[in-house]
Amino acid sequence: MILSRDTLNRKILARYAAARSRAENDLARRREMLLESSPELQTIEADLARARGTWLAAKAAGHDPTEAEAGLDAIRESRDTWLRARGLNLDDDVPEYECSHCGDRGVIDLVAHTSATGYTLASGTCPHCWGNTAAPLIQAAGQLQYVRNCNFADFDVTLFSTAAQGRAMEALRQALELSADNFAVEGRDWLFHGLPGTGKTFMAGSLANALAERGLYALYMTATGFNEIFEEYRLMRRMFQPDPVRLEQAEEAYAGIHTADLLIIDDLGTESPYFQSRLADLSATLQSREQHGLRTIITTNLSVADLGRTYDERLVSRIMGRFEPVPFRGEDLRLVLRRKGRTDV
Template sequence: MKYSRELIAQTDALLAERRRAAQERLDRRRDWLYGRIPELGEVERLQAEGLRRMAEAVARGAPSAAISALLLEAQALQDRRAGLLLQHGVPEDALRLQYECPLCEDRGFVEGRPCGCYDRALRRMAYENSPMGAALRDKTFDNFSLGHYDDRPLERGGSARAMMEVNLRRCRRFAETFEQGPRSLLLQGGCGLGKTHLSAAIGNALAARGHEVVYETASALFAALEREKFGRGQGEDTGRYTTCSLLMIDDLGSEFVSPFVLSALFTVLNTRIINGLRMVLSTNFTLAELEQVYTQKILSRIMGEFEVLRFVGTDIRVKLAAEPRP
């Protein structure tokens, strides 16, 4: 995936903040330990002085006997320091910088190559800066309220609340087991029933773990593909639709369905399925309506690869708007 200079700069700033925070944590630990073990501060002061004297001795070509004496002195101080830490039950690494990524020490690169943590940070930043990611970053599994759904029995058995509890559990499981390759999801049901909230909760959870998540409305996705197809591209990286870890298409069926859209949708679905890449689709359409709009061929591809979660109940947005405000 191609990243903008602005996104790279934001990620670099994030890593710089991690390094600053690591140094700040070390300074606080050191101040606390020096207060608890005064001799420790004196030993570390002598160690720093010994390093300075060693560097000066080497620079002026001091005799080997003098260098050996300094080395013995340094070892004695190191042993005393270790003894003090052990005596007071302090871990040996307590006075070392502790980075979020020990491999690159929060610098983003190892031997000139991007570290895995840098790639993950870029992917998360890209998702959070996308229009959908920015708008929905507050949606989580924990703040999805089942209280909005009626618990009265439905004609077919169960209740809206019970069905939505199952949907919540399955969406959470999809996110938690993503690395094990769960089936893709089709969230199907009317407006205002929580499809977008749970889609966003999945995307936020996976982006936080460093997966490349692309979340687009159907109309925006097909418009970008059409602009690229007919040479009117605006610099979008449409290749990510077939290569990202998770593609999420919201409001499938809201776009104008043309022969190009049918072809593009089948290509995206088929390419990702062949490559074992997961998707989450949401739609207000019934399965019969999807077949009528997108053809039996496309619906068959979806039904063969996706787990269908049916969303039921009353439009939550309308319900909340009708409630008296305090």
């Protein structure tokens, strides 16, 4: 189900909060079991609580807390000695988080951190757990299952029929990877146009997956899917008593289109002309996303000239004035891969 950015953020935070809660509840149970099994430890813990109270009272009254601190440290050492003598782990007093690096918060204290794969994670997302915890939620909300096989690591420059086209696609790959590493600064709007099978969806999907790994929300949909969302949204809003589930889904999808960090509209030009508001919906969406500093990629099998003949002049003017056009040329890469005996398309 497509989600708004706010709903997605809440789901990610809830997932991490649940993990923290499990770890802290497990610690509380371990402490309780340990105390129940040892009256002597109960006495030490009671002494420790009183010593903490004495220390806090001294601090609050403005008195010298040195003596109280010494008493507190002595009782702590007594407790640690008791635990060591029984072969108990002193770390039993610390929650066993699923991720010891971020304490199941999903972020690290640094502004950025370089992961094992060599890229810099945006907004301090934890490189040790983000991929397993938050990225699946982002991928599901962004419909990235449709581009799950698109990854920059699988880019193969030797598939292109000419050296010039290979160099052009390699330059684009580098630009997109740079964009993923610093999307707030390097993110752009792109128009990928060219014949079917020349790599447009692969490049767009690779950027989407790279952003999801970095904690950014990339939303993929076909041009037909884009128009269907608007039709459903209008239908639900017009109904006197809409189905609450359908209404929520329609509102979330509509909001997702307007709040995702990256929106990919694939195969523009293949949608049905019977969507009466398709031009107005696309134009308004592009204007809204531009105003909010959000990025969009449009892919199409149409040439730039064909776009001008197919769509409203104002819409085409907005696209050509804002988007960076990239032509995709050459042979259908699916046919090239089949000749090479590969099926990874």
